[in-house]
Amino acid sequence: MKKIWQLWLATALVAILLTACGQEEATPAQQKDTEKTEAVESAYPVTLTDVTDNEITLKEAPKAIVSMIPSNTEILFGLDLGDKVVGVSDFDNFPEEAATKEKIGGQEFNVEKIISLNPDLVLAHESGLGMGEAGLQQLRDAGVNVYVVKTAMNFEEVYDTMITIGQATGAITEAEEMVQTMKDEVAAIQEKASTVEAKKSVFIEVSPAPEIYTAGNNTFMNEMIQLLNAENIAGDQEGWVKMDPEEIVNRNPDVIITTYGGYTPDATEQVLTRVGFGTVTAIKNKEVFDVDGDKTGRSGPRLTEGLEEMAKAIYPEVFSE
Amino acid sequence: MNKTVFAYVASIFVLIAAVLIGVTVGTVRIPIQVLWNPNLDEAASNILWNIRLPRVVLAGLVGSSLAMAGAAFQGLLKNPLADPYTLGVSSGASVGAVVTLFFGISIPFLGLFTLPVLSMIGAFLTIIVVMSFAKLIDRAMKMETIILTGIIFSSFLGSVLSLMIALSGEELRQIIGWLLGSVSMRGWPYVTMALPFMIFGFLLLWLNRRELNALVFGEERASHLGVDVKRRKMMILTGGSILTGAAVSVSGTIGFVGLVVPHMTRMLWGSDHRHVLPLSFINGATLLIVCDLVSRTIISPSELPIGVITAFIGAPVFAFIFWKQRRKVSA
Numbered sequence: 001m002k003k004i005w006q007l008w009l010a011t012a013l014v015a016i017l018l019t020a021c022g023q024e025e026a027t028p029a030q031q032k033d034t035e036k037t038e039a040v041e042s043a044y045p046v047t048l049t050d051v052t053d054n055e056i057t058l059k060e061a062p063k064a065i066v067s068m069i070p071s072n073t074e075i076l077f078g079l080d081l082g083d084k085v086v087g088v089s090d091f092d093n094f095p096e097e098a099a100t101k102e103k104i105g106g107q108e109f110n111v112e113k114i115i116s117l118n119p120d121l122v123l124a125h126e127s128g129l130g131m132g133e134a135g136l137q138q139l140r141d142a143g144v145n146v147y148v149v150k151t152a153m154n155f156e157e158v159y160d161t162m163i164t165i166g167q168a169t170g171a172i173t174e175a176e177e178m179v180q181t182m183k184d185e186v187a188a189i190q191e192k193a194s195t196v197e198a199k200k201s202v203f204i205e206v207s208p209a210p211e212i213y214t215a216g217n218n219t220f221m222n223e224m225i226q227l228l229n230a231e232n233i234a235g236d237q238e239g240w241v242k243m244d245p246e247e248i249v250n251r252n253p254d255v256i257i258t259t260y261g262g263y264t265p266d267a268t269e270q271v272l273t274r275v276g277f278g279t280v281t282a283i284k285n286k287e288v289f290d291v292d293g294d295k296t297g298r299s300g301p302r303l304t305e306g307l308e309e310m311a312k313a314i315y316p317e318v319f320s321e
Numbered sequence: 322m323n324k325t326v327f328a329y330v331a332s333i334f335v336l337i338a339a340v341l342i343g344v345t346v347g348t349v350r351i352p353i354q355v356l357w358n359p360n361l362d363e364a365a366s367n368i369l370w371n372i373r374l375p376r377v378v379l380a381g382l383v384g385s386s387l388a389m390a391g392a393a394f395q396g397l398l399k400n401p402l403a404d405p406y407t408l409g410v411s412s413g414a415s416v417g418a419v420v421t422l423f424f425g426i427s428i429p430f431l432g433l434f435t436l437p438v439l440s441m442i443g444a445f446l447t448i449i450v451v452m453s454f455a456k457l458i459d460r461a462m463k464m465e466t467i468i469l470t471g472i473i474f475s476s477f478l479g480s481v482l483s484l485m486i487a488l489s490g491e492e493l494r495q496i497i498g499w500l501l502g503s504v505s506m507r508g509w510p511y512v513t514m515a516l517p518f519m520i521f522g523f524l525l526l527w528l529n530r531r532e533l534n535a536l537v538f539g540e541e542r543a544s545h546l547g548v549d550v551k552r553r554k555m556m557i558l559t560g561g562s563i564l565t566g567a568a569v570s571v572s573g574t575i576g577f578v579g580l581v582v583p584h585m586t587r588m589l590w591g592s593d594h595r596h597v598l599p600l601s602f603i604n605g606a607t608l609l610i611v612c613d614l615v616s617r618t619i620i621s622p623s624e625l626p627i628g629v630i631t632a633f634i635g636a637p638v639f640a641f642i643f644w645k646q647r648r649k650v651s652a
Contacts, residue, residue: 091490106490209433210506211498237623242498245506246368247348247622263425263491270433275508276371279364293491 048168051126051150058145061170062121066104066114068132069125072149073098074300075162076123078178079171086117094294094302107131111138119144121168126151152299154223155186161299178301185304186227189311189319193229196315201231203253203282206240206293208264209274214243221259221296224307230255230314249280255314256282259297261290289313328590332603336381339610343377344369346614348621371508379504379512379571380613380627381606384578386519386568388605390561391579392586392597393526396533397557398464404580405565408451408471408558410444412478414569417443418499422492423485436499437514437570444566447474452558462554501626502575504613511571518567525560526598529553533594577631578605581639588646608635 047057066087067073073092076085082097090106092098104113109132114122122144124136129148139146147168152158159179166175204221207213215221216237225232233251234243261267268288277283291313295306311319345353351365351373359366390405398407405411417440420426428435451467451474459466482500489496526533532553535543544550565579582605586597612630619625 108487207495207498210503211495212506213494213498234622240494241623242505242625244348244617244622244624246372246617249364249368249372250349260491265425265427275510276367278371279367 043167043170043172046167048147048164050146050148052129052148054140054146054148056121056145056147058121058168062119062145062168064117064119064121065169066117066119066122067092068104068109068123068128069149070094070098070294071152071298071300072123072125072165074298074302075165075178076169078301079162079166079169079174081169081171084169086119087114109135111135111142114139115142115144122146123165123168124148153218154220155182155227155303158299158303159183162301182301182304186307189304189307190227190229192318193227193311193315196229196318199229199231200254200314201233201251202255202257202314203233203248203251205256205258205271206260208258208260208267208270209245212243212245212248213240214248215239216241220299220303220306221310224296224310225314227307228311228314245276249277252279252281254281254285254287256280256288257310257313258288258290259293262293287313325590325596328596328600329603332600332607336603336607336610339607339614340377340381343380343610343614344374347373347617372506375507375509375512376504376613376617377610379507379515380609382512382515382519383504383568383572383575384582384609384612385602385606386522386564387575387579388582388586388601388608389523389526389598390564390568391605392583392594392601393529393533393557393561394579395583396594396597397536397554397561398468399537400464400468401584402580403468404576405561405568406475406574406576406579407468408562408565409447409475409478410562410565411569411574412475412482413447414440414444414566415500415574416478416481417441418570418573419482419485419496422495422499423489425492434510434514437511440570441518441566444562444570447478448559448562448566450474452555462551467558498626499573500628502573502628502631503616503624503626504572504609505617505624507571515567515571518563522560522562522564522567523602525556525563529557529560530595530598533557533598537592537594573628575609575628575631577635578608581635582608585639585642588642 044061045057045059047055049055063084064086065076065081065084067076067085068089070089070092073085073088074094076082077095077098085098085101087104088098088101090103102113102117104110107128122139124132124146126148136146136148149161150157152161159182162175162179166172202225204215205212206215214234216234216239218239222232222235233253234241237243256271258267258271267290271277271288272283272286282288291306291309295302295309344356345351349365349368351369352361355361355365355369387405394403394405394407395401418436421436421439426435426439431438451470455462455466455470486493486496532543532548535546535548536550540550583597583601586600586604590596590600609631612634613627615634616625616627616630
């Protein structure tokens with residue numbers, strides 16, 4: 001029992017930490033023109049301080065990088081540094097090429113394996129500190145450069161992460177391009193969404209019945225719903241919560257979005273035929289859609305794709321091409 | 322006798338109160354009239370009949386099954402620490418359920434029922450294996466043998482569970498959620514699925530209430546009193562295991578109820594199994610209905626797993642009764 005408890009606590013913590021957050025904002029995020037810092041070819045040595053206040057100095061662009069979380073991997077590949085990545089986590093499934101890299105473990109990573117890969121840079125993540133801090137210290141003690149990436153709470157922080165990773169890897173120009181592309185896409189989607197006349201309410205379902213969990217405030221999902229000019233019926237809740245099904249029915253969302261279709265067959269079918277949910281508008285109008293959980297939950301370059309999928313699900317009349 | 326009548330009246334009264342409160346109180350306020358007048362408020366009536374009521378009923382059934390099985394196991398194994406999970410039934414059921422979640426199994430025709438069905442199968446396979454193994458070792462099936470066998474199989478299956486948890490990624494939240502126990506979102510189908518097994522288990526134990534009383538004096542004495550010890554023992558173990566398997570397969574492993582409700586019942590109203598079994602049955606239902614009510618209202622509109630609440634509420638209640646009883650004895 002005690003073990004189960006610890007596990008549960010650990011899981012809860014991880015779930016909370018893995019969640020990226022979207023701050024409630026009365027107005028949509030203002031597009032800030034980032035001042036183009038001229039990328040200098042010989043930017044090295046680079047000194048960076050990470051979220052744990054640990055300072056690392058890179059004398060040259062890293063040639064062998066270990067990425068410990070899928071979002072970091074997606075950013076690295078997005079910056080065209082795929083060939084420099086020598087190790088990834090067990091959960092890495094995108095891009096396909098990432099799956100061919102050496103695996104270093106998940107929450108519990110293999111310190112020896114990482115050292116044996118001889119990386120000049122290990123990109124860890126704040127969400128893994130709970131279980132992995134001691135392991136990271138071992139890596140540092142072995143003389144490996146470990147940079148712990150901050151858990152991004154919203155799009156802005158994802159952009160910051162991208163720029164930082166760009167600085168560390170010498171791909172600053174690519175990082176700025178990546179961020180600009182994303183900003184443009186988000187702005188375009190937001191523009192379209194602002195034309196919506198009838199605002200819809202949305203319920204996000206991140207795990208199927210009987211344990212229905214949803215994404216509340218301080219999650220990417222929530223931020224996306226706000227960007228799309230819709231309303232999250234669980235917006236008054238904090239992080240990932242298990243919501244009382246009665247209340248879901250009572251709040252009566254116009255759209256239900258599931259994010260687990262990737263590993264649960266007939267995700268939308270299950271929601272449509274759910275007993276007791278027949279009175280919900282989303283089910284009456286068959287507005288139940290599945291979007292890719294990775295695209296909406298990983299703080300990487302595919303977030304805009306996730307946003308677009310959500311947009312098409314919520315306001316098909318505006319966003320369908 | 323008078324005291325016994327009072328015990329039943331009081332228990333049933335509290336159960337009815339718990340059901341009524343459980344049905345009317347919740348995240349969404351539902352006036353009690355909706356129960357007999359569904360046209361009053363269509364939406365409220367839908368929530369009441371399809372979401373809330375099956376939940377209350379399932380909580381009651383699971384609680385009563387676990388409490389009664391616990392009472393039978395404690396009496397039979399003469400072990401105050403025995404509970405419905407002693408024989409490893411819950412680990413077997415959990416392995417069945419977690420395998421379903423872990424591999425994302427969905428059997429055609431069963432669909433959403435894949436999990437409870439596989440869980441039930443896991444429970445029954447465990448009983449059969451535990452019993453056969455105990456018999457193989459010791460033809461007389463001594464209590465110690467049964468307990469030890471149960472604990473060994475429990476541990477083994479527990480490590481299988483831990484292995485799957487360690488290897489799981491996306492499904493982790495669901496697995497943990499299931500292990501912590503919940504009666505949320507099961508609906509009537511789960512009730513109708515578990516009910517026949519529960520009735521069968523209940524009858525098996527009920528038919529052996531007198532034999533349980535005799536077995537308390539030891540197997541030898543019981544056989545002098547004309548009890549067919551071996552056969553009765555099998556019946557009681559099977560009955561308790563069926564109740565446990567049915568409960569675990571629909572709601573996950575909910576601790577504490579099966580261990581403590583029988584003790585409370587004995588402290589309050591004596592240890593005659595003719596009354597301990599039905600009274601545990603009634604009070605187990607009450608406790609779990611109340612716990613579920615708390616789990617879905619305390620941080621409404623979010624929910625807590627019911628397994629978190631059972632000991633939270635149960636332990637202080639138990640401590641209070643224990644303390645009062647001791648005071649009485651020493652006074």
